[in-house]
Amino acid sequence: MSDQTIKASGRSVEGKGASRRLRHAGKIPAIIYGGDAAPQPVVLDQEKIWVASQNEWFYSTILDLDVDGKVESVLLRDMQRHPYKQIIMHLDFMRVNQKEVLRAQVQLHFINEDISPAGKNPDVIIMKELNHVDVSCLPKDLPENIEVDLSTLDLGDTIHLSQIPLPEGVEIPSLALGDEYDSAVVVARKGRVEVEPEPEVEGDTDAADVPASKVDSGEKDAE
16 A cells, blocks of 8 residues: 555546536546556546645655545556646546556656755856656655755766666666666756957057958058
């Protein structure tokens, strides 16, 4: 059992019209799929799920989905939101087998940026190239997030995926594909320095700034 339990109910009526009526009633249509069982349409409470969706664990933690008293271990795989209203339109949950390795997306947490040499230098820009990473592990080992320590980050430094300490049992599959997949996670670069143009002094004009025709004309006049 996980630490997070979500209540749901089974639904027998599907289709756009039925889903629209559910949303008007403050409910969210959803689907559970995967494993040996057939896909199961369910419905969840909009208000409770919206509150849960404000937490990071909702996206990267194995959830206990209680459907009419029957509990299944699931992982959120997709969420469709309304383009401008605070409404969740649909959810996809994947069944989880506790004995099988799964792949999931985990959020990166950047810590100690303010005490790092780069963080203390106002002329340095700290660029976070990635905000999450795809990992593989058993469900019991899935972390809610992975910390990236920036305490020693200095100007010119780059932190790559391979340099991030991972929890026991957790791997980054892309690293097995070669060095070219060892993506940069954080880069500390020199900030752009604005150079003010020198004020132009009246009457101080170089010959190079005078059109060639004028220079020629002046030389002929002198002759």
